[in-house]
Amino acid sequence: MSKEVSENNKKYTVWIWILSIAIPLVVSVLFSVKIPGVERLGFLPPIYASINALTAILLVVALFQIKKGNRKTHERIMRTCILLSVLFLGMYVAYHMTSESTSYGGEGVMRYMYFGILISHILLSIVVIPFVLVTYVRAITGNFKMHKKIARITFPLWLYVAVSGVIVYLMISPYY
Template sequence: MSKSKEILDEKKYNKLIVVLSVLIPVVVAVLFGVKIPNVEPLTFLPPIYASVNAITALVLVLAFIAIKNKKIILHKRLMTFAITLSVSFLIMYVAYHMTSDSTKFGGEGVAKYMYYFILLTHILLSIIVIPFVLITYVRAITNNIEKHKKIARITFPLWLYVAVTGVVVYIMISPYYA
């Protein structure tokens, strides 16, 4: 594929990337404040979506190993699976918060500061990573491999951090679920 074709293919996705990068956090924030009345709280979801985060982290590491070993097809499949897992996490997370009250962290002292630091960085980076994931994916599917590699070096650690800290946040707050 020629360089100009790659750029054209990539450009057709840019508007969608911008729209999704803004729309996803806004919709999540809005839905986070919406409570569905007369619906059984989905209190069983937090350990499931925490497990999805753990699996996402594992899949990201496996995809990294696959590409380092030149297993491109396996890498593509694992990355597509990681995106699917992240989307399923988001759906479950929003569904839980639309049917259940937020759980307050009950720890004190250093644990409280650690929890809020991890939570805050997790939330901020989960928003920041959205365009990185989308751009990285588009560069792969448009066969712009050199640019894909460059941004993947940033996307991978950000996404891995978000996946791992999602599990850590769950572990730290799980004793306080009602």
């Protein structure tokens, strides 16, 4: 590995660490911030749930594209998935900065299922951040062998987070 490539990898690694720590911290801090005088953005949950659904679909399409050898199409779709995830996060935070959290009203087994899915969704949405970033960096730096290796872990994690986000929305939507 050349010195220049090594320096670039170090820079990317620093940014991956910063973003992987900063994003969950900033989101958790912003959850406690309420913007006074701003109307509740209650129209956002179905939009960001749809963004999660679209992300899940595109992740699967991207997988099929790379398996067919369509690297450029795969790359475009994956960049779109990252953009959609950033858009989701912005809307999610905006909603929670203008609205009180909605309590789940289901009972019994459904309540346990809801919280099981919600907790796993939240935890894995934090865990997946560095995986997505490392996978992306390995692709853009041309390290396709290592990209493929970590993508085998990143893909199911990211797909689970996207799909479980939709499920959580569908389960809590009657209580908005």
